[in-house]
Amino acid sequence: MEFRLEQKRQIVTEVPGPKSKEIAERRAKYVSASVGSALPSYIEQADGAVLRDVDGNQFIDFGSGIGVTTVGNSSPKVVKAIQETAAANTHLQINTAPYENYVDLCQKLTEITPGDFDKKAVLFNSGAEALENAVKIARKHTGRNAIVVFEHAFHGRTNLTMAMTSKNAPYKDGFGPFAPEVYRAPLSYPYRDAEGLTGAQAAARTIDMIDKQVGAKNVAAIIIEPLVGEGGFIVPAEGFLPALVEYAHENGIVFVSDEVQAGMCRTGKWFCSEWDGIEPDLVTSAKGIAGGMPLSAVIGRAEIMDASHPGGIGGTYSGNPIANAAALATIEAYEEEHLRDEALRIEQKIREILEPLVAELDVVGEVRGRGAMMAVELVTGADKTPNPELVKKVVADALAQGVLFLTCGTYGNVVRFLPPLVISDELLEDGLGVLVEAIRKHA
The missing domain is CATH 3.40.640.10 (Type I PLP-dependent aspartate aminotransferase-like (Major domain))
Known part of the structure; x- marks a missing residue:
């Protein structure tokens, strides 16, 4: 599949960059504070599984606009x-x-x-x-x-x-x-x-x-x-x-x-x-x-x-x-584009990379889901106490490196994965690798 944007993460400024900060200042003046955003940067283009902000930073998109751009952002069809x-x-x-x-x-x-x-x-x-x-x-x-x-x-x-x-x-x-x-x-x-x-x-x-x-x-x-x-x-x-x-x-x-x-x-x-x-x-x-x-x-x-x-x-x-x-x-x-099969490919890759952490780290409680709707629940250990603070640290660390993850869960302790079904194995492995290292770092 061909894309307009190169399908890779790329951080060229601090996050948020200067142009995003400028827009954020206008937002604070004109937009209701009741609207929140997971990403502090402002997106200029989106294609496939990549988001590019106004400062030229590119993020791997594991959110798909909360599961919306499942066929990929800006799908040609x-x-x-x-x-x-x-x-x-x-x-x-x-x-x-x-x-x-x-x-x-x-x-x-x-x-x-x-x-x-x-x-x-x-x-x-x-x-x-x-x-x-x-x-x-x-x-x-x-x-x-x-x-x-x-x-x-x-x-x-x-x-x-x-x-x-x-x-x-x-x-x-x-x-x-x-x-x-x-x-x-x-x-x-x-x-x-x-x-x-x-x-x-x-x-x-x-x-x-x-x-x-x-x-x-x-x-x-x-x-x-x-x-x-x-x-x-x-x-x-x-x-x-x-x-x-x-x-x-x-x-x-x-x-x-x-x-x-x-x-x-x-x-x-x-x-x-x-x-x-x-x-x-x-x-x-x-x-x-x-x-x-x-x-x-x-x-x-x-x-x-x-x-x-x-x-x-x-x-x-x-x-x-x-x-x-x-x-x-x-x-x-x-x-x-056989995207049902692609969802199963994504599940296999996520499980392959994340499930070993359940045995390795006591903070990783469970990897679960179906297809390209997967999640990892983070806890404090054997008692399964929810660990939302760890989730916040891990997601922030990943974001600084160009990977956008969303969170969920009644207790705020779950990282969820909703990537576009057109995401490549290479991009999946890159983004999940960043997450794994962030979990290990903050565990």
Whole structure:
């Protein structure tokens, strides 16, 4: 694959450099302090798996804009689709003047989403919007109100999705009161659960809580990330998700798989729920769906998706034709460039480099994840006490050397890896090598 920018890290000034500092001064004056940034430098160009700042420094990108530029930043297919569509129309609105690529994209999404049944889709702008509308659809379909979510979950920053999100700071602190009828259930977290607790046993614990505290007949939807994102890239134990799906279907509950971060080839399959062999009633998708353009979707069983009355679902910018064209090109890139296989290549390389540290260093608790959605949890030792201070030091050290890592986890002690699927082995090895040395240095 050809790139505009040389795919390597390169630090030519201090970080941040003088031009970035100048922009930061204007930002302090004009931009709300409520917006934070992991990188102190200001990016001028991005290509593939590399970010170049205004001072000429180049960073290896292990964040992909929080899992968005999965096909690589400035993917040629995506850029071409955006340019051609924007030249034809900059905005059309499905509720006023319909257009074909809305239909094209919905059709494609129903084809790649798991489930051997008739499916339909509807388009929105963000992951939070997709989750909000999944709740609306489930409530309309069931005539029930209660929503069950999980410990460590992140579903968005709108009022309803804040209520659905587990972690208080920075997502919820001071922003209440939150939407009612949202109930939090225990998650399967193998690294921190009691030793030997199986997925089936963890599911039984969850189901017992739902039955006793909510009542199955009151539940409209069970909503879960099949690979928990912001909460720490947690992979539930085998058997946990299938047991919840079975319970949901036995009780007329809509099972929603939140694949905003884990979907669209990120884990080595179109959707992460495929790893557990489950067929969700509804799937929410965003982030990697459109190569960087704002777009999200709810896809699911046709009879559930049709529950709402006409006009009950929608929005001014939902399914904008430019974003739709970008999504169709993104899906084409996933297919033609075999990026599901590339995600598995990335997982293999990350495990090869990082898993030996678990035995070598007592601060490295676990390496986990699927595909190109991997993480390492750092602790203080055998008691598994979270070690967020070590994470801060390691990430800062790597950043100074030209590697951008993001953090996550309810306890702030997890380094996560969300590289573009086009990243080369050479770049992966370089960036992960910097991380390994930083962990050893600060352990």
